[in-house]
Amino acid sequence: MSETIIAPLPSGLLPDEASPEWLNKGDNAWQLTAATLVGLQSVPGLVILYGSMVKKKWAVNSAFMALYAFAAVLICWVTWAHQLSFGDKPMGIMGQPNLGAVTQKYLLEQLYDKTIPKADYVFYQFAFAAITVILLGGSLLGRMNFYAWMIFVPLWLTFSYTVGAYTIWDKGFLSKHIIDFSGGYVIHLSSGVAGFTAAYWVIFVLLHFVHME
Numbered sequence: 001m002s003e004t005i006i007a008p009l010p011s012g013l014l015p016d017e018a019s020p021e022w023l024n025k026g027d028n029a030w031q032l033t034a035a036t037l038v039g040l041q042s043v044p045g046l047v048i049l050y051g052s053m054v055k056k057k058w059a060v061n062s063a064f065m066a067l068y069a070f071a072a073v074l075i076c077w078v079t080w081a082h083q084l085s086f087g088d089k090p091m092g093i094m095g096q097p098n099l100g101a102v103t104q105k106y107l108l109e110q111l112y113d114k115t116i117p118k119a120d121y122v123f124y125q126f127a128f129a130a131i132t133v134i135l136l137g138g139s140l141l142g143r144m145n146f147y148a149w150m151i152f153v154p155l156w157l158t159f160s161y162t163v164g165a166y167t168i169w170d171k172g173f174l175s176k177h178i179i180d181f182s183g184g185y186v187i188h189l190s191s192g193v194a195g196f197t198a199a200y201w202v203i204f205v206l207l208h209f210v211h212m213e
Contacts, residue, residue, distance in 0.1 A: 129157060132191045
């Protein structure tokens with residue numbers, strides 16, 4: 001009976017400090033690729049789309065609404081929003097905020113029993129959070145002051161998006177009752193409802209002031 005000969009791994013695939021045994025480079029590469037493809041839908045995708053679908057006088061403002069949202073969500077996501085959405089310490093309908101997502105120790109750890117580091121997952125989930133806010137912004141093109149949008153983005157991300165992400169995608173009470181692999185609830189439903197509501201209130205306020213005049 002012949003013995004099975006197992007060929008040694010190439011030197012580039014051998015475990016080392018930069019590539020521990022639990023890390024799968026194929027999974028790692030695909031996770032980063034998928035996150036990048038989602039990010040490209042936002043920048044430059046929606047930035048160009050929003051700048052081209054409104055009147056010329058609002059083109060720059062609309063494009064920068066999407067660009068600002070992408071940048072602002074990145075800062076908010078790594079400083080507190082990721083832990084609110086996927087934190088290990090539950091706090092009701094969201095996790096406990098902390099600066100874990102910016103520390104080397106946290107980012108280089110294994111993601112649960114997966115074959116990728118937490119750094120990849122933070123980036124991956126950031127791309128989804130960013131595009132959700134930008135989709136919401138499509139309902140407010142030409143209707144909202146840019147300074148108001150600058151305040152609105154971090155507030156909505158903190159008190160709305162993180163709740164949906166935690167309760168459905170992480171350890172929340174809806175995770176056992178809702179299957180949402182592609183973001184139908186957390187991304188599209190939340191951005192659609194929030195966009196409709198925001199547009200309604202913006203128009204309501206404008207009409208109120210017009211009536212007063």
